[in-house]
Amino acid sequence: MSVPAPDPGQVRIDTVEQLERLGLPVPPPSYPLVWEPGDEVELRPRVELEARCAVINVVLAHAFGMPGRDALAWLEHGGLIDQVTPPEYNFLAHDEGDVRSFALHTEALAALGWLLTVVRRLDPAAPGAENIANLFPNLPAGEAYRDWQARVLTAPRDPRLAAATLDLYYCLDWSYLKAEESQLALPGYVDSNAIGQRRWALEWAVTFHGPFHEDPPGWEEVDLST
Template identity: 60%
Template sequence: MAVSAPDPREVRTASVEEMRRLRLPLPPSHFPLVWEPGDEVELRPTAEIEARAAILHVVLARCFGMPAQAAMSWLLGSHLVDLVTPPEWQFVMGGRGDHRSFVLHHDAVYALAWLLGLSKHLDPEQPADDRLIELLPNLPAGETFLQWRSRSLAAPRSPVEAAAVLDFYYCLDWGYLEAERIGAPLPGLIDANAIGQRRWALEWAVMFRGPYHDPPAGWEEVDLST
């Protein structure tokens, strides 16, 4: 259910202050807000976020040796085939595509797990929780999507909290790229690629309603260019 989004200027001030604490380059004063005063915000349905996390988990499993037939059978048995994007399907079935780009989705999965309340933090100074694999479907054991949903008992974050974290990662994405461009030190153990993947998941899952927002984008249509 959509709720009133927090004041974007107050959220932005908090995001910039946290970037200052991390000693990252700060975004310019004209850096756009993610939403406008008076907008509403909500998360995609929990089942949709769970499905996206599960699909990316299978894609990652293919990166690390899961046979194509096993991956396809799991997706079919879990009734998720219709939610797999064309690039993902080409990779799952035939190994076609940029292997490295799919490996990077590990951090997107981590952000989705955070949104679902399965992971406790989304700290930009820390890599994904070592327990992440345990929080996802147990593919070697044949755990289905429905069985995993029953086991995981997701407790999604509030849309207001998710919106604030999205704004932070929107700013972080700029700051990390700028730091890498100028050769400045990064504050933690992850790089701009990981930050971008986390932002990708947040941009996809957090939906705003207001006069300046387009309909929610599909996974492959998320715009990370700004």
């Protein structure tokens, strides 16, 4: 269910303060806001968030050695094949695509896990994928999708908090790229690739309603160019 989005101007002020505390470059005042005053915000339904987590978890498992036929069989058993995007399917079925790009999805998975409160904290300066293997379906042990859902009991976060976090990662994406371009010291152990993956997940999961928003994009349609 959608709720009134927080004041985007105040959220941006808070975002800039966080960037300054991290010692990162700050976007210019003209940098666009993610939403407008009066917009509403919501998260995608919990079942969609959980399904996306499960699919990415399987894609990551294949990137690190799980046979594609086993990955697809697990997804079939969980009723998740229709949640797999064409690039993901081609990777699992035919090993098409860049393995390194799929392996980067660990940080997207961490962000989705944070939205479901499976991951407690999403630190902009620290890897979010450390020690999270037990938080998602245990594929080597044969844990089924429904068993994982019953084990973790997810609880989606307040969409207003999710919106503010999206604004932070929208700006962090710019700041990390600028810092790397200028060869500035980064605040921790993650780089722009990790930040971009987290932003990807947040852009997909957090949806806005208002006169300037189009329909929510599919996973492969998320635009990170701005």
